[in-house]
Amino acid sequence: MLPFISAFIYLRTATFLRGFGAATALNGFIFVLFLVAGEADTAFIIGMLAVTALAEIIRHFNRNDAKKGVRLSFVPFAFSFFTYTLHWWTNTEGSLAAAVKEVPAGYDQLMVPVIENVPLLVIVLVFTIPIAIFAMRLAACVMKKTLQN
Numbered sequence: 001m002l003p004f005i006s007a008f009i010y011l012r013t014a015t016f017l018r019g020f021g022a023a024t025a026l027n028g029f030i031f032v033l034f035l036v037a038g039e040a041d042t043a044f045i046i047g048m049l050a051v052t053a054l055a056e057i058i059r060h061f062n063r064n065d066a067k068k069g070v071r072l073s074f075v076p077f078a079f080s081f082f083t084y085t086l087h088w089w090t091n092t093e094g095s096l097a098a099a100v101k102e103v104p105a106g107y108d109q110l111m112v113p114v115i116e117n118v119p120l121l122v123i124v125l126v127f128t129i130p131i132a133i134f135a136m137r138l139a140a141c142v143m144k145k146t147l148q149n
Contacts, residue, residue: 003078003128007135010077011143014059014070022070023055023077030080043090047083051076071136078132082125088115 006026014022031048034040054076062069087095092115096108 002081003132003135004138006078006081007074007132007139008143010074011070011136011139014073020056020060022059023052023073027052027077027080034084039084041087041091043086044083047086048080051079051083067140071133071140074136075129075132078128078135079125082128089121 010022010026013026016022017025027048031040031045034044055073058076059069059073062072088111096111099108099111
């Protein structure tokens with residue numbers, strides 16, 4: 001659901017910021033919120049920087065204001081939502097220990113099967129690509145934003 005909502009926000013931001021900065025501005029805002037909340041761990045920081053940089057690079061090499069550039073750059077941007085959960089796979093032990101302190105007893109044991117279900121993780125990550133493409137096309141149609149071809 002989040003890629004569908006963020007597609008509208010990203011498209012609006014990309015039409016307003018015709019050059020560099022749509023992914024940077026949006027992910028920068030989220031980044032600051034997570035820093036203030038104390039939720040920005042190393043995996044989150046590296047993940048956010050990577051997907052933001054990739055989105056900006058893709059948009060730059062496909063002309064910043066071109067429809068194709070905005071659509072293609074949204075694909076890595078859509079992965080921004082997974083950066084917060086990266087710590088489950090990069091620091092499983094630490095994440096489970098922290099979960100025990102913050103949530104009801106037994107939550108860590110509920111998370112173990114989720115973390116260990118790597119095939120489902122791969123499926124979710126792979127399906128993010130067509131969902132992001134569809135979400136951006138839908139946003140463009142609904143908002144009737146005209147970007148240069």
